[in-house]
Amino acid sequence: MSDFIPGQRWISDGEADLGLGTILNVDFRTVTVLFAASEETRTYSLREAPLTRVAFGSGDRIQSDDGEWLIVDDFKEVRGQIIYICERSGDTTGELIELSEARLNDKMQFNQARDRLLTGQVDRNDWFDLRYRTLRHFHRVEQSPALGLSGPKVDLVPHQLYIADEVSRRHAPRVMLADEVGLGKTIEAGLILHRLLLSGRASRALILVPASLTHQWLVEMLRRFSLDVSLLDEEQCKAYGTRNPFEGNQIILASQDWLFANPSRQVQAAACDWDMLIVDEAHHLDWSEDKVGPGYACVESLARQTAGVLLLTATPEQMGLESHFARLRLLDPERYHDIARFKAEEQGYVAVAVAIDALEALPSDQSGLESLTAMLDDSDSRALLDTLMDVDADDVQRDSARRQLRDQLLDRHGTGRVMFRNSRSHVAGFPERRLHVHELELPSSYRRVVRKLERDEDYLDDLLIETGMNHPEVVLFLDEMYRALPDDRMNAEPWWQIDPRVMWLLETLTDLGHEKALVICHTADTARELSEGLRVLGGVHAPVFHEGMSLVERDRAAAAFASEEEGVQLLVCSEIGSEGRNFQFCHHLVMFDLPVHPDQLEQRIGRLDRIGQLFPIEIHVPVFEGSPGAQLLRWFRDGMDSFSAPHGIGSELYAQFGDALEEALLDSEDVDSIIEQTRERFDALQAERQSGRNRLLELNACRHERAEEVIAAIKTLDNDKALPGYLERAFDIFGIESRDLGNGITYLAPGPHMLDGLPGLVKGEEGFSVTSDRATALSREDVHHLSWEHPLVREMLVRIIDGSMGNTALALLKHPAIPGGRLMTEVVFRTQSTAPRGLRLGRFLPPTAIRVLLDETGSNLSDKVSFSGLSKNLKPVKKAVARDLIKQSHATLRKLMSDAEQEAERELPTIIEQAQQQMREQLTSELSRLEALASHNPAVREEELEALRQERAALDNAIETTRLRLDSVRVIVTVDAHER
Numbered sequence: 008m009s010d011f012i013p014g015q016r017w018i019s020d021g022e023a024d025l026g027l028g029t030i031l032n033v034d035f036r037t038v039t040v041l042f043a044a045s046e047e048t049r050t051y052s053l054r055e056a057p058l059t060r061v062a063f064g065s066g067d068r069i070q071s072d073d074g075e076w077l078i079v080d081d082f083k084e085v086r087g088q089i090i091y092i093c094e095r096s097g098d099t100t101g102e103l104i105e106l107s108e109a110r111l112n113d114k115m116q117f118n119q120a121r122d123r124l125l126t127g128q129v130d131r132n133d134w135f136d137l138r139y140r141t142l143r144h145f146h147r148v149e150q151s152p153a154l155g156l157s158g159p160k161v162d163l164v165p166h167q168l169y170i171a172d173e174v175s176r177r178h179a180p181r182v183m184l185a186d187e188v189g190l191g192k193t194i195e196a197g198l199i200l201h202r203l204l205l206s207g208r209a210s211r212a213l214i215l216v217p218a219s220l221t222h223q224w225l226v227e228m229l230r231r232f233s234l235d236v237s238l239l240d241e242e243q244c245k246a247y248g249t250r251n252p253f254e255g256n257q258i259i260l261a262s263q264d265w266l267f268a269n270p271s272r273q274v275q276a277a278a279c280d281w282d283m284l285i286v287d288e289a290h291h292l293d294w295s296e297d298k299v300g301p302g303y304a305c306v307e308s309l310a311r312q313t314a315g316v317l318l319l320t321a322t323p324e325q326m327g328l329e330s331h332f333a334r335l336r337l338l339d340p341e342r343y344h345d346i347a348r349f350k351a352e353e354q355g356y357v358a359v360a361v362a363i364d365a366l367e368a369l370p371s372d373q374s375g376l377e378s379l380t381a382m383l384d385d386s387d388s389r390a391l392l393d394t395l396m397d398v399d400a401d402d403v404q405r406d407s408a409r410r411q412l413r414d415q416l417l418d419r420h421g422t423g424r425v426m427f428r429n430s431r432s433h434v435a436g437f438p439e440r441r442l443h444v445h446e447l448e449l450p451s452s453y454r455r456v457v458r459k460l461e462r463d464e465d466y467l468d469d470l471l472i473e474t475g476m477n478h479p480e481v482v483l484f485l486d487e488m489y490r491a492l493p494d495d496r497m498n499a500e501p502w503w504q505i506d507p508r509v510m511w512l513l514e515t516l517t518d519l520g521h522e523k524a525l526v527i528c529h530t531a532d533t534a535r536e537l538s539e540g541l542r543v544l545g546g547v548h549a550p551v552f553h554e555g556m557s558l559v560e561r562d563r564a565a566a567a568f569a570s571e572e573e574g575v576q577l578l579v580c581s582e583i584g585s586e587g588r589n590f591q592f593c594h595h596l597v598m599f600d601l602p603v604h605p606d607q608l609e610q611r612i613g614r615l616d617r618i619g620q621l622f623p624i625e626i627h628v629p630v631f632e633g634s635p636g637a638q639l640l641r642w643f644r645d646g647m648d649s650f651s652a653p654h655g656i657g658s659e660l661y662a663q664f665g666d667a668l669e670e671a672l673l674d675s676e677d678v679d680s681i682i683e684q685t686r687e688r689f690d691a692l693q694a695e696r697q698s699g700r701n702r703l704l705e706l707n708a709c710r711h712e713r714a715e716e717v718i719a720a721i722k723t724l725d726n727d728k729a730l731p732g733y734l735e736r737a738f739d740i741f742g743i744e745s746r747d748l749g750n751g752i753t754y755l756a757p758g759p760h761m762l763d764g765l766p767g768l769v770k771g772e773e774g775f776s777v778t779s780d781r782a783t784a785l786s787r788e789d790v791h792h793l794s795w796e797h798p799l800v801r802e803m804l805v806r807i808i809d810g811s812m813g814n815t816a817l818a819l820l821k822h823p824a825i826p827g828g829r830l831m832t833e834v835v836f837r838t839q840s841t842a843p844r845g846l847r848l849g850r851f852l853p854p855t856a857i858r859v860l861l862d863e864t865g866s867n868l869s870d871k872v873s874f875s876g877l878s879k880n881l882k883p884v885k886k887a888v889a890r891d892l893i894k895q896s897h898a899t900l901r902k903l904m905s906d907a908e909q910e911a912e913r914e915l916p917t918i919i920e921q922a923q924q925q926m927r928e929q930l931t932s933e934l935s936r937l938e939a940l941a942s943h944n945p946a947v948r949e950e951e952l953e954a955l956r957q958e959r960a961a962l963d964n965a966i967e968t969t970r971l972r973l974d975s976v977r978v979i980v981t982v983d984a985h986e987r
């Protein structure tokens with residue numbers, strides 16, 4: 008008679024995903040099974056049906072067809088059908104109910120190791136092996152202090168890593184990244200975002216950047232951070248129809264120019280939940296008392312509803328101090344509401360800087376002790392000071408006390424909580440800047456106008472009316488003025504025919520040989536026409552780059568300029584078009600004219616003077632002798648040293664002397680006196696800033712000890728010897744083929760049996776190259792940085808841990824010392840808690856594996872036989888044999904699994920206690936630091952303190968309620984060593 012009876016429940020051995028099957032029909036040759044959950048019916052030959060009977064035992068949890076969970080107490084068989092006798096889950100009344108197997112829920116999943124094992128679903132032995140190793144590595148890596156910072160393909164630059172670490176630790180970080188141009192604000196923002204995403208503290212981010220930078224951001228986020236970012240524009244949005252396009256991906260990148268001009272899209276953006284808002288070139292968010300710019304208004308409303316906000320700008324004060332203050336208010340409206348108080352606080356920074364200097368000199372030089380003591384008013388600080396002064400303390404104790412005191416002073420005073428600004432003066436390794444001024448004679452068409460302006464005071468008015476231009480632009484951009492007077496008889500030729508700067512530029516290019524030069528002009532018109540002039544007069548192909556071009560056109564021009572093969576020697580940019588771009592592969596900058604604002608001058612030089620620049624920067628400026636442009640050059644050079652290094656006070660000087668300078672541009676004597684006054688103010692401000700605000704900003708922007716700790720932790724993960732071995736196994740099991748290309752580079756490609764859905768790999772398509780060596784990855788654009796954080800590795804780890812892959816196995820053990828015919832179980836339990844992802848429980852208690860190895864009698868052999876020692880001696884077994892062996896041993900296996908659970912439970916309290924202790928130590932010390940800080944520095948928001956307290960309580964509860972769950976089981980059957 009057949010084993011199958013209609014109504015019985017069986018499961019498919021090969022297709023467990025079909026769910027629980029019900030026997031529909033049996034004849035003398037075939038059996039037909041309905042898998043209702045997947046709406047599939049299968050007919051098998053009776054003799055070879057790959058099916059396993061589903062039979063639960065006492066203590067098992069089952070679900071009825073109406074969704075109720077029950078615990079099996081006992082069972083009986085009636086006419087070939089099992090009737091389960093159960094208690095309702097959670098019911099303590101002891102009432103029992105009966106459930107026939109026909110009423111088991113069709114959707115019941117057999118993912119759990121116990122169910123899978125007892126229903127005969129065994130995985131490959133090496134999968135079990137990989138699963139256990141995955142748990143162990145994941146546990147280790149999750150706790151690393153470098154988590155989230157080690158994967159990105161970036162050089163380990165201390166100030167960037169300090170900022171990324173400091174900011175990403177905070178609850179809802181809201182900061183301004185204001186490093187000088189080219190020091191890596193984009194990289195810092197990317198690191199912060201990467202870490203928050205990886206650790207589950209953020210999942211949705213909106214990045215707003217000027218249109219000209221969208222492509223560069225997209226490429227940086229992908230190549231360096233492997234982040235899947237969607238670039239949204241009007242065309243893309245239309246494709247979404249009535250759906251909200253901002254919901255289309257977790258990370259959205261959009262152009263500010265587009266969004267700020269588009270109120271209906273702003274409404275859609277605001278309708279989404281964001282965890283992070285990142286705004287690049289934030290100095291453009293214009294604000295003044297009588298006029299709030301559309302960009303500012305848009306960001307203000309988004310920032311109000313988003314927990315984390317990063318504003319990026321190299322020239323925070325470019326639009327004036329008030330506008331800068333208004334941007335700080337976007338970050339923390341409560342703290343930044345009174346500009347007078349803000350200015351007064353800045354005055355106090357000198358005293359703090361003096362106290363820090365005094366601290367550094369202690370204990371040998373005690374001259375500044377009094378000023379220091381005046382600043383330290385709490386008992387903790389006094390105790391630290393006592394240690395520093397104690398004659399019996401050793402150097403290590405003193406250094407630690409000094410460091411803690413310095414950190415306290417920095418934390419408690421200044422803008423360090425909201426603004427980070429690194430400057431070249433303390434980040435070593437930047438090249439020298441060299442200015443080359445080329446004086447040219449004014450061509451007659453320009454001279455005529457300039458001289459008339461000098462002679463006739465009223466002429467300026469006429470000229471403004473005639474040209475429609477503003478002052479001082481009309482006297483500084485003489486080619487533009489010339490173009491604006493087309494009816495003038497003398498202006499018949501194109502300006503580039505009469506302007507000697509064009510011929511000078513052609514000669515300069517010849518002198519440069521093959522070296523590349525970036526040319527920046529004030530307007531797009533000048534850039535475009537200059538390019539034409541160069542082509543006509545010198546046969547030079549000069550691509551242009553300006554705001555009037557489409558993004559694709561701009562990127563194409565930049566790529567042609569960057570390419571070694573295309574042989575393009577120069578790129579002609581407009582001012583605004585090139586802001587934020589990376590052109591550090593070139594070291595000649597031609598300023599075809601000069602901008603009016605010192606910060607714009609700095610932005611121009613910043614295109615070349617960036618991390619990665621290897622040569623001194625040669626700045627070439629053609630000026631017309633005695634012209635207003637020549638006066639402006641003198642003001643920049645002699646008044647404030649603008650060409651030698653960034654100093655960050657250009658905007659203040661511009662605010663003070665800009666109007667007077669503009670008035671005086673036509674009178675060199677007046678300019679002399681303005682330059683003199685500017686210089687005086689510049690020197691005074693420099694001295695003041697150096698001793699106060701800048702010094703604090705500098706000390707705050709990179710705390711070297713912390714940076715070095717982060718770098719050391721990253722290097723530990725970089726050099727993790729376990730990674731290559733682990734990946735070799737994982738690639739093999741996931742069906743990824745790897746080929747050694749030499750120099751530490753491996754090519755990964757999808758194999759014919761690769762598991763689907765792995766990031767970057769699609770069957771039948773090309774793969775990609777990887778290296779775990781950071782330097783090699785950095786030197787090759789096409790090679791990925793392979794680390795524990797690479798999306799492919801992360802996907803494999805998570806898929807194994809969250810899925811059922813490898814959670815059952817059966818293997819044979821042949822060992823001379825062990826007699827055959829015995830059964831052992833290797834059972835792995837892991838900790839499980841219900842904490843939300845954002846709590847990052849993994850810092851303290853990542854999924855922790857407990858392995859229990861029991862022999863048939865239930866003796867615990869875990870300490871005697873290690874995982875790898877055992878694993879090496881195991882042999883795989885055919886699945887059919889394994890299923891038979893399991894069928895015969897159901898009762899023993901049930902008992903061993905329950906014994907193993909008791910063994911594992913013994914270890915749980917220690918794990919919980921350790922995690923709790925570690926968490927409490929870290930969070931309590933963070934909380935007390937923040938509480939102490941809050942009493943001195945209003946930049947610490949009460950909401951931050953409250954969030955930290957709640958976090959500690961929630962973590963405490965999550966750790967306390969952690970339970971064990973069965974992760975995987977391997978059945979081991981011993982065979983005599985002489986058996987073949």
Ligand SMILES: Nc1ncnc2c1ncn2[C@@H]1O[C@H](COP(=O)(O)OP(=O)(O)OP(=O)(O)O)[C@@H](O)[C@H]1O
Pocket residue numbers: 160161162163164167186187188189190191192193194195320321586587588589613614617618619
């Ligand atoms: N850690 C790093 N590793 C490798 N390259 C880096 C690193 N930091 C910065 N760079 C490179 O240096 C250049 C400048 O960095 P980035 O664009 O982040 O600077 P920025 O401060 O945002 O500049 P700007 O003020 O012009 O907007 C970029 O080409 C960037 O890729």
